[in-house]
């Protein structure tokens with residue numbers, strides 16, 4: 001596992017507290033925590049559902065974790081394939097026999113399925129986990145798995161104008177009901193164009209033993225120019241985008257998200273086709 005970028009209160013507590021176990025955000029306790037908290041999000045699912053093209057029958061969900069997005073988008077009679085490397089994330093998928101969703105443990109950078117999909121999704125801020133070079137590579141994987149007329153749907157953290165560095169923390173309950181807490185921190189560093197997240201969990205196990213776990217990651221904050229260049233290098237053009245802004249007075253850890261629908265450049269030589277499922281379209 002790459003080093004966890006610790007900052008602020010979590011770094012301070014980690015420094016003075018022995019026995020804190022560092023782990024990936026997509027493993028064990030944190031995989032369950034991530035899937036439960038992100039599972040409440042609807043904004044991305046709702047926007048993606050409105051921008052999936054005229055009709056579709058199958059979805060490829062890259063870095064799909066528990067399949068949250070695929071489950072939200074797929075229509076009755078359609079199917080989805082969710083690809084992720086983390087067994088603990090794939091294991092969070094609820095049993096849902098009403099939909100045709102398959103799961104594949106694989107590295108998206110090695111993916112070559114030899115078939116096309118109507119929709120390729122890479123959401124939940126999966127793309128910003130990677131460097132610019134890797135993002136182009138991942139978008140190329142998406143393009144190479146797209147049928148003519150298909151769509152790529154993804155999200156990222158857009159760089160705002162005149163942003164200054166800020167760090168926020170908040171305390172959350174441990175979701176499985178154990179006595180304890182999670183200290184969550186987000187550090188936005190616009191100069192380095194990154195947003196770091198830290199989670200420090202402390203809770204009691206049966207028998208009174210205290211467990212202390214820490215995780216964190218660094219996501220890219222991406223400028224408009226960079227995103228345009230990366231899409232272009234992957235053979236894609238953005239058709240629609242939408243900025244989802246945090247609710248005023250809501251979580252201090254939330255930042256604007258940008259949702260994007262893109263198509264293969266070669267599909268657009270005669271102008272962009274109309275978008276929107278079943279005649280619906282939106283901002």
Ligand SMILES: C[S@@+](CC[C@H](N)C(=O)[O-])C[C@H]1O[C@@H](n2cnc3c(N)ncnc32)[C@H](O)[C@@H]1O
Nearest residue numbers: 026063064065068084085086089107108123124
């Ligand atoms: C930020 S989570 C997003 C999960 C899901 N898309 C969602 O919206 O809930 C990122 C996911 O990418 C997966 N991942 C990271 N690197 C990967 C790779 N090289 N290939 C496949 N999955 C990867 C992680 O295991 C994790 O489940």
